[in-house]
Amino acid sequence: MANxxxxxxxxxxxxxxxxxxxxxxxxxxxxxxxxxxxxLALRRAIRRxxxxxxxxxIATHAHPENxxxxxALLGPATPLIAHERTFALMRDRCxxxxxxxxxxxxxxxxxxxxxxxxxxxxxxxxTERTYGGRTLRLIHVGWGHTAGDLAVLDLQTGTLFAGGLVxxxxxxxxxxxxxxxxxxxxxxxxxxxxxxxxPGQGNPGPASLIGEFSGYLLALLARVEVPYRExxxxxxxxxDGDLPDYANWSGYAAVHPLNLQHVYxxxxxxxxxxx
Numbered sequence: 001m002a003n004x005x006x007x008x009x010x011x012x013x014x015x016x017x018x019x020x021x022x023x024x025x026x027x028x029x030x031x032x033x034x035x036x037x038x039x040l041a042l043r044r045a046i047r048r049x050x051x052x053x054x055x056x057x058i059a060t061h062a063h064p065e066n067x068x069x070x071x072a073l074l075g076p077a078t079p080l081i082a083h084e085r086t087f088a089l090m091r092d093r094c095x096x097x098x099x100x101x102x103x104x105x106x107x108x109x110x111x112x113x114x115x116x117x118x119x120x121x122x123x124x125x126x127t128e129r130t131y132g133g134r135t136l137r138l139i140h141v142g143w144g145h146t147a148g149d150l151a152v153l154d155l156q157t158g159t160l161f162a163g164g165l166v167x168x169x170x171x172x173x174x175x176x177x178x179x180x181x182x183x184x185x186x187x188x189x190x191x192x193x194x195x196x197x198x199p200g201q202g203n204p205g206p207a208s209l210i211g212e213f214s215g216y217l218l219a220l221l222a223r224v225e226v227p228y229r230e231x232x233x234x235x236x237x238x239x240d241g242d243l244p245d246y247a248n249w250s251g252y253a254a255v256h257p258l259n260l261q262h263v264y265x266x267x268x269x270x271x272x273x274x275x
Contacts, residue, residue: 005170005201006104006253009235013105014038019161019198020046020155026132028229030152030161031200034101036112039072054078056131058138059118061146061202062089064097071114081104081129081141082260085148091117122150141189144182145172145200145226151189158195165189166213168202169253174262179221180270186214202250205256219222219243220256224263234264 007013010257013034020042021028025048032039045053059067059082067090082090094115104109127138137153145164152161164172165185193225194207220243227237241260246252 004089005212007101009106009109011105012037012109013058013065013101016200017198017202017271019152020044020049021132021136021159022050022052022125023055023131024133026052028056028058028131028134028136029054029065029073030058031060031163032073034065034068034105036051036069036072036114037108037109039069040166041076042069043073052132053275054141057082057117058082058150058152059086059090059152059159060152060165061148062086062093062097063146063164064094064101066200067108068094068098068101068113068115070116079120080116080118081122081138082097083148084121084123086146086150087118087148089146089148089157091116107109128155139189139192140186142181143178144185144243146176147176149185151193155194159198160192160194160196160210161198162189162190162206162210164199164200166197166198166199168197168205168213169249170199170201170212171216171246171249171255171259174220174253174259177262178219179266183214183217183221184208186217190214214244216243216249219245220259222265224260225267228264228267234261237261237264241264 007015016031042272047199054073057070098115122138124140128135130151135155137155139151149163149164149165197209198204199254205213223241237260238257
């Protein structure tokens with residue numbers, strides 16, 4: 001599992017978990033990684049387990065550390081699959097994201113990396129597709145971590161590959177999120193027949209990871225919404241916004257203040273839209 005919070009020159013960009021599902025006829029890869037080097041390393045790891053071909057690659061959301069390795073795993077007939085909004089985001093901004101990631105990890109780490117845009121898309125709601133002999137439930141239940149989040153449930157094992165929707169003791173970055181909708185999406189995911197969760201960051205764990213992670217978002221929203229409704233400023237929220245129960249999560253000191261600001265701005269947008 002990836003153990004770094006953010007891409008850097010030290011980790012070569014590898015900061016998010018990848019998933020591999022070996023079916024009777026082929027392999028599905030979920031979130032292949034940040035660059036060609038990571039994609040080739042993942043391909044070698046797959047070959048140590050099975051000689052079956054990679055028949056599908058799924059991007060759970062449009063962040064470069066998750067998707068830019070796809071080209072290293074895609075054959076001529078292998079689809080890259082994503083939600084419709086992730087397709088649009090990758091089409092419109094992958095070139096900029098490539099440059100941003102290169103600045104973080106160094107040009108050498110991105111050598112040989114080619115941008116690939118999804119050629120199969122998934123609509124809102126729940127879609128079941130079979131790849132390599134395994135039936136997967138592709139779930140988009142609203143705007144969460146990003147506009148186009150997918151969670152992938154392997155129905156045979158009950159394993160949920162949660163992408164950016166869930167992390168394990170790693171504080172989420174909410175700058176593209178809609179936190180209220182994200183909480184609702186997690187509630188919907190918790191109704192699925194999940195036995196094990198592979199989070200976007202952190203170690204895999206039981207289905208209860210969904211609720212544990214949602215607990216942070218609920219606490220974050222409450223910590224901001226109460227003073228916001230009392231017409232206090234964002235500076236007041238920052239001054240009294242600590243959540244001690246989550247202080248030992250990775251990234252808390254740097255990311256939690258930014259999340260407080262994001263939720264405050266989100267509440268302002270909600271109020272403006274309702275007028």
